[in-house]
Amino acid sequence: MAGKANSQRAFLEVSDLSVQFPTEDGIVRAVDGVSFAIERGKTLAIVGESGSGKSVTAQAVMGLINKRNADVSGEVFFDGEDLVAMPEEGLRKLRGNKMAMIFQDPMSSLHPFYRIGDQLTEAVNAHEKVSKASARDRAIEMLHKVGIPAPAKRFDDYPHQFSGGMRQRVMIAMALINSPSLLIADEPTTALDVTVQAQIIELISQLQREFDTAVILITHDLGIVADVADEVAVMYGARVVESGSVDDIFYHPQMPYTLGLLASIPRLNQVPGDRLDPIPGNPPSPLRLPTGCVFNPRCVYQDRVTGDVCQTQRPALEDVGAGHQVRCHLPATERQAVADLTLNLLGRPSR
Amino acid sequence: MSAYVVRRVISMIILLLLLTLVVFILFSLLPADPARLTCGKGCTPEVLEANRHKLGFDLPVIQQYWEFMKGLFVGRIYAADSPSPVVCNAPCLGYSFKRGEEVLVLIKDRLPPTIWLALGAFFLWLAAGISLGIYAALRRGRWQDKTVMGISLAGYSLPSFFLGLMAIFFIVIRLQLLPYPSYVSPFENPIQFFQTMLLPWIVLAILYAAFYMRLTRNQMLEVLGDDYIRTARAKGLPERVVIRKHALRAGLTPIVTAAGLDLAGLLGGAIITESIFSLPGLGSLAVNSVNDADLPVIVGITLVTATFIIVANLIVDLLYAVIDPRVRLV
Numbered sequence: 028m029a030g031k032a033n034s035q036r037a038f039l040e041v042s043d044l045s046v047q048f049p050t051e052d053g054i055v056r057a058v059d060g061v062s063f064a065i066e067r068g069k070t071l072a073i074v075g076e077s078g079s080g081k082s083v084t085a086q087a088v089m090g091l092i093n094k095r096n097a098d099v100s101g102e103v104f105f106d107g108e109d110l111v112a113m114p115e116e117g118l119r120k121l122r123g124n125k126m127a128m129i130f131q132d133p134m135s136s137l138h139p140f141y142r143i144g145d146q147l148t149e150a151v152n153a154h155e156k157v158s159k160a161s162a163r164d165r166a167i168e169m170l171h172k173v174g175i176p177a178p179a180k181r182f183d184d185y186p187h188q189f190s191g192g193m194r195q196r197v198m199i200a201m202a203l204i205n206s207p208s209l210l211i212a213d214e215p216t217t218a219l220d221v222t223v224q225a226q227i228i229e230l231i232s233q234l235q236r237e238f239d240t241a242v243i244l245i246t247h248d249l250g251i252v253a254d255v256a257d258e259v260a261v262m263y264g265a266r267v268v269e270s271g272s273v274d275d276i277f278y279h280p281q282m283p284y285t286l287g288l289l290a291s292i293p294r295l296n297q298v299p300g301d302r303l304d305p306i307p308g309n310p311p312s313p314l315r316l317p318t319g320c321v322f323n324p325r326c327v328y329q330d331r332v333t334g335d336v337c338q339t340q341r342p343a344l345e346d347v348g349a350g351h352q353v354r355c356h357l358p359a360t361e362r363q364a365v366a367d368l369t370l371n372l373l374g375r376p377s378r
Numbered sequence: 379m380s381a382y383v384v385r386r387v388i389s390m391i392i393l394l395l396l397l398t399l400v401v402f403i404l405f406s407l408l409p410a411d412p413a414r415l416t417c418g419k420g421c422t423p424e425v426l427e428a429n430r431h432k433l434g435f436d437l438p439v440i441q442q443y444w445e446f447m448k449g450l451f452v453g454r455i456y457a458a459d460s461p462s463p464v465v466c467n468a469p470c471l472g473y474s475f476k477r478g479e480e481v482l483v484l485i486k487d488r489l490p491p492t493i494w495l496a497l498g499a500f501f502l503w504l505a506a507g508i509s510l511g512i513y514a515a516l517r518r519g520r521w522q523d524k525t526v527m528g529i530s531l532a533g534y535s536l537p538s539f540f541l542g543l544m545a546i547f548f549i550v551i552r553l554q555l556l557p558y559p560s561y562v563s564p565f566e567n568p569i570q571f572f573q574t575m576l577l578p579w580i581v582l583a584i585l586y587a588a589f590y591m592r593l594t595r596n597q598m599l600e601v602l603g604d605d606y607i608r609t610a611r612a613k614g615l616p617e618r619v620v621i622r623k624h625a626l627r628a629g630l631t632p633i634v635t636a637a638g639l640d641l642a643g644l645l646g647g648a649i650i651t652e653s654i655f656s657l658p659g660l661g662s663l664a665v666n667s668v669n670d671a672d673l674p675v676i677v678g679i680t681l682v683t684a685t686f687i688i689v690a691n692l693i694v695d696l697l698y699a700v701i702d703p704r705v706r707l708v
Contacts, residue, residue, distance in 0.1 A: 089612060091608060091611055091612060115617075119614050119615075119616060119617075120614065121614070122611065122612055122613065122614035123612060123613035123614030123615075124614055127612065127613075128612045130605060130608065130609065130612075132605060135604065135605040135606065136605045136606055136608070136609045137606055137609065138606040138609070138610070138624055138627075138628070139606070139628070139702070139703075139704060140627055140628060140701065140702055140703060141627075149613065149615065150613040150614070153613055153614045153615050153616075153619075154614055185703045185704070187703070187704045198609070201609075201613065202612075
């Protein structure tokens with residue numbers, strides 16, 4: 028790849044990524060023109076409800092979408108190379124090596140029939156010719172790093188001999204064993220106990236600092252996002268509807284969907300007896316995405332938009348500040364008014 | 379583990395005891411008179427009665443059963459009080475007066491062709507069934523998948539007597555590619571052995587492979603959607619390692635179950651295939667004995683076959699623990 032392109036592009040730059048699955052019922056648009064970028068050492072959080080296309084986006088970046096079953100288009104520039112155009116063998120050499128992924132459910136993500144140690148050394152051997160002993164040493168060291176007690180002993184244990192949190196630590200050890208420069212964590216804490224969740228997130232952040240890794244954190248837990256993310260992309264209906272710095276999203280949200288997400292977080296200063304404000308309705312089916320703005324069937328502010336553009340026109344991703352983009356038909360003044368109103372209700376000052 | 383095996387062996391023995399009892403009772407209900415067979419054309423009621431006594435058929439069923447079980451451990455002497463007693467050494471599975479031979483010897487003679495037939499077909503059908511099943515799963519919904527599933531359906535639908543007769547007709551009679559099947563021991567004449575066994579192996583393998591193709595395909599499709607397969611791919615493992623090491627191992631359990639029981643069942647004799655290819659195996663011995671109402675031989679074959687199946691069950695269960703570390707044998 029040309030050095031020039033390298034210097035202009037972000038470490039990972041996804042532009043206009045789309046993933047479509049042709050099915051018997053029609054085309055499923057799982058990801059529709061998604062763009063984002065991330066530098067080394069930074070954390071990008073992708074948030075959204077189930078079915079918004081977060082996981083498929085992540086798998087497309089990793090090259091884990093089987094191109095026989097799906098159409099992947101757009102560009103994913105990773106360290107100067109376009110992964111969408113790359114043949115499978117090239118992707119395979121990157122996976123688990125320069126880019127790695129951890130998954131939502133540690134109970135089912137490890138192979139139940141193989142020893143933990145074998146699964147770890149397998150990840151080493153897939154990319155490097157090393158002796159059995161040194162692969163073992165590396166695996167044990169990595170297990171130690173992720174906080175597995177007595178790692179040399181646990182090396183020979185099977186996954187079912189570990190708790191959920193410990194298994195997720197093993198998954199993290201496996202993902203980071205080749206010191207990847209990009210780590211994608213797909214809801215890494217969703218299946219874990221709350222107390223374990225914080226430990227896992229802290230572990231990821233700590234190892235991120237150590238290896239200067241770019242992290243894409245996929246989650247629907249906005250609390251975690253506020254803690255660790257530098258940038259946030261809010262996904263809804265296969266599209267990014269708002270993206271920006273963590274401050275932009277939490278203090279200057281502009282898109283009614285982001286507001287809805289913020290309003291649905293339980294708050295400590297909430298008046299007892301007050302109900303949470305869920306977003307009315309359900310996320311759209313990726314088989315039949317609404318025309319116009321994908322959020323329009325659930326948006327309570329569309330009466331502030333003149334005409335029927337919400338129903339008929341797809342809003343463009345619009346710059347509303349440095350690195351802050353919003354996909355919404357509301358006029359800028361209205362968006363600000365709506366945001367202020369909501370944030371006041373939430374008891375948080377709009378800075 | 380060893381305690382588990384001991385317990386399983388004990389329950390196997392109990393099961394076999396019950397099984398022999400059931401077989402005894404069932405055959406005692408048959409209208410055929412086994413003593414009649416030992417008595418030629420000029421049979422008088424006196425001779426018949428004497429023979430019946432000689433064979434022990436005049437005893438109550440339970441006592442016959444007791445004599446049989448005793449013979450298994452200490453041997454047995456028929457017609458001890460007559461001038462020409464018949465000795466059957468322990469373990470005595472009974473004595474066929476029709477054939478004038480100990481049942482155990484009869485079965486031992488007939489076992490090798492059956493074992494060779496079963497083993498050869500077993501490896502053929504496993505190799506073909508599993509590899510084609512994986513191939514179909516990896517090309518799900520495309521023409522290769524449909525072709526393999528079509529072959530499987532055809533294999534299912536064709537009865538073995540049809541396949542066997544067609545094979546003999548075209549390959550042996552029309553094209554004369556192989557001589558007419560005539561069994562010899564592989565140690566005696568390996569070439570003739572293979573020439574004889576090739577067609578029965580293939581015919582039997584086609585029947586069984588059809589099922590294994592389908593089973594393997596469905597197992598693979600199920601397993602390939604599992605999370606740990608995605609993890610294996612995310613590690614950057616080559617696809618062939620993902621398939622052979624991660625997916626196949628995970629999908630193996632039901633295949634091992636089926637394979638163990640199918641093999642054991644075949645060791646009891648493939649009646650139709652043996653008859654078509656005139657293999658002197660257990661299956662043809664069983665058919666002849668049923669035609670002759672040769673009770674001791676039928677009981678013996680039933681017992682041997684049941685033992686194969688029960689032992690295969692135990693081996694399959696032990697294999698589970700080898701395949702899946704989560705299985706605890708208690």
